[in-house]
Amino acid sequence: MLFLSSKATFQPPKVINGGIQICFPQFGSHCSLEHRGFSRNRVWCMDPDPPPFPTCSTNKAFIDLILKHSEEGIKIWPHRYEFRLRVTLGPGGDLMLTSRIRNTNTDGKPFTFTFSYQTYFAVSDISEVRVEGLETLDYLDNLNNRERFTEQGDAITFESEVDKVYVSTPTKIAILDHEKKRTFVLRKDGLPDAVVWNPWDKKAKTLPDFSHGEYKNMLCVDASCVENPITLKPGEEWKGRQELSAVPSSYCSSRR
Numbered sequence: 001m002l003f004l005s006s007k008a009t010f011q012p013p014k015v016i017n018g019g020i021q022i023c024f025p026q027f028g029s030h031c032s033l034e035h036r037g038f039s040r041n042r043v044w045c046m047d048p049d050p051p052p053f054p055t056c057s058t059n060k061a062f063i064d065l066i067l068k069h070s071e072e073g074i075k076i077w078p079h080r081y082e083f084r085l086r087v088t089l090g091p092g093g094d095l096m097l098t099s100r101i102r103n104t105n106t107d108g109k110p111f112t113f114t115f116s117y118q119t120y121f122a123v124s125d126i127s128e129v130r131v132e133g134l135e136t137l138d139y140l141d142n143l144n145n146r147e148r149f150t151e152q153g154d155a156i157t158f159e160s161e162v163d164k165v166y167v168s169t170p171t172k173i174a175i176l177d178h179e180k181k182r183t184f185v186l187r188k189d190g191l192p193d194a195v196v197w198n199p200w201d202k203k204a205k206t207l208p209d210f211s212h213g214e215y216k217n218m219l220c221v222d223a224s225c226v227e228n229p230i231t232l233k234p235g236e237e238w239k240g241r242q243e244l245s246a247v248p249s250s251y252c253s254s255r256r
């Protein structure tokens with residue numbers, strides 16, 4: 001289901017192109033932090049004592065992880081927080097990520113953040129892929145100084161570099177891989193926006209992890225909260241969930 005570039009090397013702080021990257025406390029380049037935030041480059045701990053999750057995890061394998069502020073980290077982002085992540089795998093391979101972020105500041109100060117599950121889907125050939133669920137929506141075009149445009153009425157197809165933030169998107173987005181006759185279904189909650197990215201040929205040549213032509217085999221569709229940042233007061237918690245499943249395309253279209 002997920003793409004990982006063939007030349008990826010796991011040597012933090014270098015980022016990889018692949019998998020699902022948890023971007024917090026920013027997704028973009030608004031302040032002096034790392035441009036996709038620091039959470040994707042930190043070592044997380046297993047959370048031995050997570051508070052109860054409202055989602056049903058019966059018959060599913062799951063792991064609870066936690067990331068907290070460190071005294072070193074506070075110098076970079078001057079806030080105390082607890083970020084709990086539950087990763088759940090269902091019997092059919094469905095993958096669910098639930099993030100809970102709590103402001104634990106003791107100085108009474110709120111904090112503001114943006115967030116994204118930067119998700120690299122593996123596809124057979126980007127030219128054969130169609131994304132449904134984003135038609136007629138407004139988007140901010142990262143390739144045009146984040147100018148706002150409105151998408152046309154048809155499903156989205158790809159023939160050049162794309163880097164768009166679709167705003168106020170529905171809770172379900174489908175990524176149809178025509179060649180593989182397979183559809184990825186992304187369901188989300190608490191994450192109004194969806195970033196769609198493919199670097200295409202020219203940009204991919206500038207990304208050292210990509211082999212020749214490898215851009216054809218990936219598409220990022222990221223459940224995100226970018227347009228309207230989230231503000232939490234001390235003691236408040238935010239929750240954002242993403243669920244991914246893969247189904248035969250015929251199954252999906254018969255249930256639209």
Ligand SMILES: O=P(O)(O)OC[C@H]1O[C@@H](O)[C@H](O)[C@@H](O)[C@@H]1O
Pocket residue numbers: 015016017036118142163164195196197220222
């Ligand atoms: O190299 P990074 O930081 O993981 O980002 C890769 C791409 O990720 C996409 O999600 C963004 O929309 C692009 O703007 C970005 O170039």
